[in-house]
Amino acid sequence: LFKWTQTEGDTITLNDNTSVTPTFSPPSVDDDKKILTFQLEVTDNGGLTDTDTVQITVEKNDDDSGCFIGTVRN
Numbered sequence: 148l149f150k151w152t153q154t155e156g157d158t159i160t161l162n163d164n165t166s167v168t169p170t171f172s173p174p175s176v177d178d179d180k181k182i183l184t185f186q187l188e189v190t191d192n193g194g195l196t197d198t199d200t201v202q203i204t205v206e207k208n209d210d211d212s213g214c215f216i217g218t219v220r221n
Contacts, residue, residue, distance in 0.1 A: 148190040154200070156183035173205045180206040 151164045157174040174181050183203045190196045 150188040150190075152186045152188070154184045154186050157181055159183060176205055176207040178207065180204050 149165055149167055151161055151166075151169055153159065153161075159171045159174060161169040161171050163169050174183075181204070183205065184200060185203070186198055186200050188196060188198045
């Protein structure tokens, strides 16, 4: 089982916080980048649980037609 929880940054809505790979619409970005932080909790079939954190950086695209999203694992 997977459970994604946003812990920092502009509030966004995941399409499915129990998916392995949830999606979302990024927040609007003016001149500065936005950093979104999520905690992932994974529970295996034996009931053992572990967590990890991921930061997603949303930056304005140079051609002003959208944004660039990059991830950094902690």
